[in-house]
Amino acid sequence: xxxxxxxxLGWVGAAGLSTTIGKPAAAATNQEFAGYPDSFAILHDTTLxxxxxxxxxxxxxxxxxxxxxxxxxxxxxxxxxxRTTTKAFTVVxxxxxxxxxxHPVFYKKQxxxxxxxxxxxxxxxxxxxxxxxxxxxxxxxxxVGCRYCMxxxxxxxxxxxxxxxxxxxxxxxxxxxxxxIEGQLPGCVEAxxxxxxxxxxxxxxxxxxxxxxxxxxxxxxxxxxxxxxxGGTSWLYVSGTPFKELGMREDLGTTPAPELTAxxxxxxxxxxxxxxxxxxGIYAVSKRKEKIAQTEQExxxxxxLDADRSEPSQPEEES
Amino acid sequence: xxxxxxxxxxxxxxxxxxxxxxxxxxGVYLTxxxxxxxxxxxxxxxxxxxxxxxxxxxxxxxxxxxxxxxVTSSAVYLFGMKQYHSAVRPAILTGFLGYALVFLAINxxxxxPWRLPYPLVVQQGTTSVLFEVGLCVATYLTVLFIEFxxxxxxxxxxxxxxxxxxxxxxxxxVAGLSMVIFESTLSHxxxxxxxxxTHLKEASGVTLGFGKAASYVLAGYFAIKVLGISAExxxxxxxxxxxxxxxxxxxxxxxxxxLLYAFGVRTKSLTLIKFxxxxxxxxxxxxxxxxxxxxxxxxxxxxxxxxxxxMEIGISVFIVMIGLLLYRFIATRxxxxxEHPDYKDAH
Numbered sequence: 001x002x003x004x005x006x007x008x009l010g011w012v013g014a015a016g017l018s019t020t021i022g023k024p025a026a027a028a029t030n031q032e033f034a035g036y037p038d039s040f041a042i043l044h045d046t047t048l049x050x051x052x053x054x055x056x057x058x059x060x061x062x063x064x065x066x067x068x069x070x071x072x073x074x075x076x077x078x079x080x081x082x083r084t085t086t087k088a089f090t091v092v093x094x095x096x097x098x099x100x101x102x103h104p105v106f107y108k109k110q111x112x113x114x115x116x117x118x119x120x121x122x123x124x125x126x127x128x129x130x131x132x133x134x135x136x137x138x139x140x141x142x143x144v145g146c147r148y149c150m151x152x153x154x155x156x157x158x159x160x161x162x163x164x165x166x167x168x169x170x171x172x173x174x175x176x177x178x179x180x181i182e183g184q185l186p187g188c189v190e191a192x193x194x195x196x197x198x199x200x201x202x203x204x205x206x207x208x209x210x211x212x213x214x215x216x217x218x219x220x221x222x223x224x225x226x227x228x229x230x231g232g233t234s235w236l237y238v239s240g241t242p243f244k245e246l247g248m249r250e251d252l253g254t255t256p257a258p259e260l261t262a263x264x265x266x267x268x269x270x271x272x273x274x275x276x277x278x279x280x281g282i283y284a285v286s287k288r289k290e291k292i293a294q295t296e297q298e299x300x301x302x303x304x305l306d307a308d309r310s311e312p313s314q315p316e317e318e319s
Numbered sequence: 320x321x322x323x324x325x326x327x328x329x330x331x332x333x334x335x336x337x338x339x340x341x342x343x344x345x346g347v348y349l350t351x352x353x354x355x356x357x358x359x360x361x362x363x364x365x366x367x368x369x370x371x372x373x374x375x376x377x378x379x380x381x382x383x384x385x386x387x388x389x390v391t392s393s394a395v396y397l398f399g400m401k402q403y404h405s406a407v408r409p410a411i412l413t414g415f416l417g418y419a420l421v422f423l424a425i426n427x428x429x430x431x432p433w434r435l436p437y438p439l440v441v442q443q444g445t446t447s448v449l450f451e452v453g454l455c456v457a458t459y460l461t462v463l464f465i466e467f468x469x470x471x472x473x474x475x476x477x478x479x480x481x482x483x484x485x486x487x488x489x490x491x492x493v494a495g496l497s498m499v500i501f502e503s504t505l506s507h508x509x510x511x512x513x514x515x516x517t518h519l520k521e522a523s524g525v526t527l528g529f530g531k532a533a534s535y536v537l538a539g540y541f542a543i544k545v546l547g548i549s550a551e552x553x554x555x556x557x558x559x560x561x562x563x564x565x566x567x568x569x570x571x572x573x574x575x576x577x578l579l580y581a582f583g584v585r586t587k588s589l590t591l592i593k594f595x596x597x598x599x600x601x602x603x604x605x606x607x608x609x610x611x612x613x614x615x616x617x618x619x620x621x622x623x624x625x626x627x628x629x630m631e632i633g634i635s636v637f638i639v640m641i642g643l644l645l646y647r648f649i650a651t652r653x654x655x656x657x658e659h660p661d662y663k664d665a666h
Contacts, residue, residue: 085366124438124450142442145430147369148449156616159366160430162359168430249618261448268451279397286399 035115035232039134040180041202042189043209044108046239046246047219048196051078051092051106058191059090059110062176081247084110086159089173090188095246105239107246108188108197111136111157111173112226113234118257122152127170134202134234135175143170154230154252175234202234209238231256339640346637349630353427361630367616368625370428376635377424379607381417382456384600386495387502388414388463394532405518406525408470408655409506410499412646415463420642422460427634474653496533497576497603500526500596510650515657527584530592533599534580541573561614568609572602 057072059065065087070077078094085091090110097105117136120128127143130136145168150158161168176186184190189197198205209224225243226233230252237243244250352360364371391410394400426432439457444450503522507514514522548554556562576599583591612625650656 083366121446122449124444124447124453125434126442126444142434142437143430144432144434144437146428146449147430148447150366150369151615156367160369161357162362162364163357164430165353165355165357166431168357258446262446265446265448265451279393283397286397290399 035202035234036130036132036134039132039202039234040175040199041134041205041234041236042175042186043198043200043205043236043238045196045198045209045212046105046107046237046241048194049092049106049108050194050196051075051094051104052193053078053092054191054193055108055188055197056088056090056092058187059173060088062179062187063089063174065089078106084157084159084172086161086171089171093247095241097241098245099241105241105246107237107239107248109157110188110235111175112155112230113173113175114230114257115232115234116230116256116258118152118154118230119149119158121258121261122148124148131177133175133177133180135177135180136234137174137177138170138172140169145170152257154249154257202236205236209236212238228254230254231259339644342636342640345633346640349633349637350427352630353634358428358430361628361634363625363628363631365623365625367619367623370611370615371625372612372627372631372635373424373428375608375611376604377638378421378428379611380604381421381424383603383607384495384498385414385417385421385463387499388417388466388495389459390495391499392466400528402521403525403528405515405521405656406499406503406529409502409650410495411463411466412470412649412655413498413502415460415467416642416645418456418460418463420638421456423641424635424638470649470653470655473659496529496536497596497599500529500533500593501600504593504596506650506656509647510656513651513656517658518656523589526589526592527587530580530595531584533596534577534584537573537577537580537599541569541577544569544573561617564609564613568602568605572598572605576602 053072053075060068060072068087078092081093082088082091090108092106092108094104094106097103113130113134113136115130117128117130120126120130120136124146125142125144127139128136128149129139145160147158147160147170149170150156150160158170158172160170176184176188179186185199189199198208200208206224206227213220213222219240221239221242223238223243225237225239225248226235231254237248239246242250349361358364362371362373387410391403391407395403395407425435429435438444438447438450438453503525507522548557557566576595579591579595579598583589583595616624
């Protein structure tokens, strides 16, 4: 079979064009990811939470964490704001309501299990992965202990065993991944006596939240925190007071963290490829200039020498 | 020329040696603490502040200040500026030691340093900026080692092995240029007896030329910073406390050294250029600190913010001291500040 030159060039042209305009703009890692289908989420309704710390106790038990200095029944710890630690993967904090003074609001804090986790994209050894159940899990067997995940996390959740000399790990909520794959509920959800925590498919949790907004419009702020924050998370929150008053950041935006660095990283191969070419070019130019200068100098010296000897100068033909 | 014997050499360093001994002793003790008690025993790092001065100073500043190696070697070998040839070896030595010490500091900072090759050989986190940084540091360190190796080979008398000509480069030019000026100032102060005629003759040319380049680069940097604010219309941030501090950095440590460098070059004032190089280096250090510490987690209450423990600073001083001692060891033995008589005009 024979192909005409014109036809062949036509194909090549079409192929070239389609690679430039035909493909979607999803180059490198800039793909959109709306979460695994049927992945799970937990909905935390802060209007139902009474700050009993049952979830903290359950979390401590299922994760085999050391006993705290004060027992979980001691509610005085709620008076000072706390964060997650290596010994507590979840903490409940008490906030005064500006709307209804004397009626404090409680907010349970733990890893939000982002759909596109900042920690996972920041890790240079891929110690974190987003599982199909929705949990973001950590593998201590490859972790170098650089703590870049802690820098990257917009919610300041991962904690580090600073007191371990040679085997420090990152510690954080696992969304009870080992329990969930065995068909059990996460420890905190199971323990909550007020049904302030609901576990289920993420789409269903969003539907439940909207249903509550519709039924009790006076009770809620019309926003599901985590639906879109940082590209969406597998923990969702509804509240009667603005989320900012619960100490939750409202300035994070809806762009998933990995997208913030994908652009810069995708330019690396171009630089790696083109930089040597550019530099080699500059090197060649400066070498050539040097060579020309040297030749000219030699010629000048030679002709000066010739003139000195006052002999009939022979025109040089070689160069 | 190189084999000048001086009796005063030892006395110059006796006080320095004494201080060095103390620093090394404390450093070894702190190293012991770090690797037996964990980071908690020597640092003020916390879950809110996972990175401290070992990252801000030893890593970020170390990398920037070691940039003299590629700046000088590309000027000489790539752009053919032969008049700076004598500055290449000291600059590469500084760069090589700087990067080697960055690597040493990382070994203190990460939890399990023996796993540092994991990102390359076990699992590659290619979406991580740190992966890219690690790759660059590893590559540049290798290149600097190769670039430095001719001096070591000549010293050891290994003729064949010395000809491994690879010249490479990465980022951060101001620090590189200023560091070359600063390093040459110190070298002239302490190692002048080791310098050959070429080195001494070219030195003021290096200072003037590099000062001029640094002035231009700083002016360009100033321009892109201002353009950056304009493009995003962030002028209102300048009125805040952080904005004032930002202006201190931008006017005092970018615009001012740019002008002073220009003025120093025009009036041929080597003193002013040398002074400005210190200002510019401080500016680079200030910049790295502002970005990685001052502005990090700005939203946290003051009580949760980080200030280094004295033992963290101790480790940093220890690592810088190792660098100074290695530089002295090498510059007083290997052909760094002079050309080896057997290899003259060979490079």
